[in-house]
Amino acid sequence: MSKDWHPSTRAIHAGTRRSQYGEVSEAVFLTQGFVYDSAEQAEARFEALGEDEFIYARYGNPTVRMFEDRIADLLGYEDCFACASGMAAVSGALTALLKAGDHVVAARALFGSCLYVLEDVLGRFGVEVTLVDGTDNAAWDAAIRPDTRLVFFESISNPTLEVVDMRHVVKAAHAVGAIVVADDAMATPVFSYAKACGADIAIVSTTKHVDGQGRMLGGAICGPRDLIRGPIEAYMKHTGGAMNPFAAWTHLKALETMGLRVRAQAQTALALADALDGHDRIASVRYPTHAAHPQQALALAQAPVGGTVIAFEVKGGKEACFRFLNALEIITISNNFADAKSIATHPATTTHQRLAQEQKDALGISPGLVRLSAGLEDPADLIADLVQALTV
Numbered sequence: 001m002s003k004d005w006h007p008s009t010r011a012i013h014a015g016t017r018r019s020q021y022g023e024v025s026e027a028v029f030l031t032q033g034f035v036y037d038s039a040e041q042a043e044a045r046f047e048a049l050g051e052d053e054f055i056y057a058r059y060g061n062p063t064v065r066m067f068e069d070r071i072a073d074l075l076g077y078e079d080c081f082a083c084a085s086g087m088a089a090v091s092g093a094l095t096a097l098l099k100a101g102d103h104v105v106a107a108r109a110l111f112g113s114c115l116y117v118l119e120d121v122l123g124r125f126g127v128e129v130t131l132v133d134g135t136d137n138a139a140w141d142a143a144i145r146p147d148t149r150l151v152f153f154e155s156i157s158n159p160t161l162e163v164v165d166m167r168h169v170v171k172a173a174h175a176v177g178a179i180v181v182a183d184d185a186m187a188t189p190v191f192s193y194a195k196a197c198g199a200d201i202a203i204v205s206t207t208k209h210v211d212g213q214g215r216m217l218g219g220a221i222c223g224p225r226d227l228i229r230g231p232i233e234a235y236m237k238h239t240g241g242a243m244n245p246f247a248a249w250t251h252l253k254a255l256e257t258m259g260l261r262v263r264a265q266a267q268t269a270l271a272l273a274d275a276l277d278g279h280d281r282i283a284s285v286r287y288p289t290h291a292a293h294p295q296q297a298l299a300l301a302q303a304p305v306g307g308t309v310i311a312f313e314v315k316g317g318k319e320a321c322f323r324f325l326n327a328l329e330i331i332t333i334s335n336n337f338a339d340a341k342s343i344a345t346h347p348a349t350t351t352h353q354r355l356a357q358e359q360k361d362a363l364g365i366s367p368g369l370v371r372l373s374a375g376l377e378d379p380a381d382l383i384a385d386l387v388q389a390l391t392v
């Protein structure tokens, strides 16, 4: 539909459907159901839904459909199913595509809830999961077997910002016919390279950069039409993980400014990494495309920008780290990221608290680790805030 448009144009216009009133701003259809002209029409719709035909909001809704078409177009995928949250998208895609006896290979460095779905949920239903060091191409090659059905990773891991060599993993997975599912939350929809690197499915927690202002939960499963409107839609529409129309409308409006926001936040993230790199109270700093990151070359080969989040280690363990966090004046302590407000998170005691100590050690989630999401404040104020809090 919009193949010649640049991404910032697609983010504003792709998927637009106007009602008979010709409204400029997308309409929010806050309705659960739809009426039919006749019993025959109802029967026909339940047999087969045509374009722009709806029967129930758990299955689909015009505002939600606009959002699905817009984000699929933006990420370069054929279709999308919009979900109630990023985790509804992750768990829905995996459950829809897997069955007992299947083998999955996944990167070990994952968001806590993703790890729960892979380790605890899938195992209970007879799916075998092998976890590997996602930065080690040889480990992927060794773990992917002829019977591997699906491969899962975060393109940039949360919270330690490890980078997966996506082209390599996709090639190894496709060689055995496995489906590649990339959780693309950290890479941001603006600088996403999932499609370019061949991932079959990209999952986006739209709670993050799409909403970008800390209001809405949402998720998107983007991929080929046969999977999205086949097993994924079938599973999602019957199990209740659909996005609500008001969230879809908020997301549509937020997509209009996402490019501007994410570019500014990414620039700030890089400036914050620069400011902390070499500070005498900081043990290490990470931002994928920054020189201090061990995978900088790979990160730059995949995308020009490494997202809006940095990670760093405060010297002196948990006590010194908490003193630093409590002294911050602008940057808030919370556990979300990609908000217009800058947010500092202590993963070891919050998002990754439930992991065993050995798992935290293996993932590099140390007592001094801070994940910092760069907001839209003036970067100079944020740097001053970090520096003053480090002197307390």
Ligand SMILES: *Cc1c(COP(=O)(O)O)cnc(C)c1O
Residues within 6 Å of the ligand: 085, 086, 087, 088, 090, 111, 113, 114, 154, 158, 183, 184, 185, 186, 205, 206, 207, 208, 217, 218, 219
């Ligand atoms: C936040 C996040 C999720 C979950 O998204 P929600 O919208 O909070 O459910 C999944 N994966 C990654 C990598 C995330 O950062």
